[in-house]
Amino acid sequence: MRSDALRRRETILSTARELFAQHGANIAMDLIAERSNVGIGTLYRNFASRAELIEEVTVTTLQEVLDASTSAEADLAGEPQAWTEFLENLVKLNLGALSEALGAALPSTLSERVLHVQRECAQAVSQVLELAKGYELVREDLNAVELVTAIGAATRPLPRPFKDQAPQLQERLVQLMLDGFRPHVVAVNA
Template identity: 40%
Template sequence: MTTTDSVPLRADARRNRERIVSAARELFAEAGAAVPMEEIARRAQVGVGTLYRRFPEREELTRAVAADYIERLAALTQAAAAEEPDAWRALRRLVRQCAAPQLGALSAALKVALPDAFIADPDLTRARLRWMAQVDELVHAAQADGALRSDIGTGDLILLISLLTCHLPELPAHLGRSLPARYLELTLDGLAAEPTARLPGVPITASDLGTASDSTRTAKCTQPRQDDR
């Protein structure tokens, strides 16, 4: 984290920082973390000079967005645990929220921009471990209740969330929009001790995939395209 993160800010400076991080979060999800700094300043409604005073380097801003992202994950986890009637329903809610288009796109952008930061940056690592501990409690509670299959671990669940935020860039637009929700429910149903959900959407046929280019077969995960959200 930057040294400015440990120094108390005046109220107006704090508001500006929050607006910048919020604008960057939105734009990273929309266009990736390489979006011009000037565009972030415009979205935040602050001057470019203000942005650079708070974040002299792009990586500092990206790390601030990453810290904000983890805080949001922790808040979502805490809310799900408090508001749902049991741990399994809390986990299902959390996975759906993590895989939602906006949050999923932000996760993909941060993975590209900071591939090693969640391991190399001590502050991000500590925050991520705290969030993982929250998820771990839900996993063990759901397994103790007999709702979640017993042969998976918390790491399995977190890696599945990462996979669910991936996107095959050459799929036809109508498939790109429908598949995340469909495969999310298929994944959740596979995690349950007993199947509980009906898949949304309709089965994808071989002819459906035939309308996509051959590059789909070997495409890497990318951020969702703008028309797929």
Template identity: 45%
Template sequence: MRSDAAKRREALVREARRLFAAHGSDVALESIADAAGVGIATLYRNFDSRAALADEVASAILSDMQRAAAAALETIGSTPETAWLTYVHRLVELDLGALSAALADFVTSEMSGTVREAQEITLDGVEKLLAAAKSSGLVRPDLGALEFVLAIGMITRPHPEAIRAAAPNLVPQLVSIVLAGMRP
């Protein structure tokens, strides 16, 4: 793929990810193309369907999660508390809840084998990191990767404007509470 074509494809995935998180997966594909600075034909040259685009967005999220786990695994031996907290906050920044909600229709019924495989690799990386965190006394022995990822996803789900206004620090507060509850 030519570099300019690769940049356009990356822009489409980046904007789809942003717009899916903000507005759900039913956002108009034309809006994604516009936000990426390309025409709708370019979007369809890269992704033949909304499901194909959702697969690519899911793959990008899983890739980010894999990189975050790998980075934490590199440092958890020397600075366990810092590595663990940095990892959790990286996952929160990925906006997993909003993206999971937006992609739920696609990743459950039409998920490609590639995304399923990436999901398995991601959960395996999270399990390895959890094992290291358990060894360091940072998390309970009964915490599994899926439960952990789902907890972060539930915390970062979109909240109604009234709740965000009444509790502007809701997500950081919930992260703090969940981290405390994960302790042995």
């Protein structure tokens, strides 16, 4: 694929991802094309259907989780800050908004392609979590499913009245959740 065609495809994917997270997976394909600065024909040449675009956004997002995990695993041994960066990277992926938007749009039977990347992700997140436990950076009773589910729950879109009344509420909730992942410190009476 030519570099300009690849850039257009990546732009469509990132725009679709953002719009799916904000408005749901049923957003008009015309709007995705418009916001991507491409014609509707270009959008459909890259993704023949909404289902194909949704699957590609899903795979791309899972790949980003996998990349963040691989990077954290490589960095964790020498740099405990890598755990915090890993968590921050997962939060930035806006997994809650995307899972809400894409969950109903994905077919009930996922393609082998999605399942393959999903399995790789689960394994990679588990490995990073176990390393972090070994360095006493995270509580021992946390498992990978809980970790990803908590991040997904904390990054779900808040109802508009909450966002309007407390604009920083989501960031605060995310920070409380991340703090809750830390190992418990038991005070010892001297």
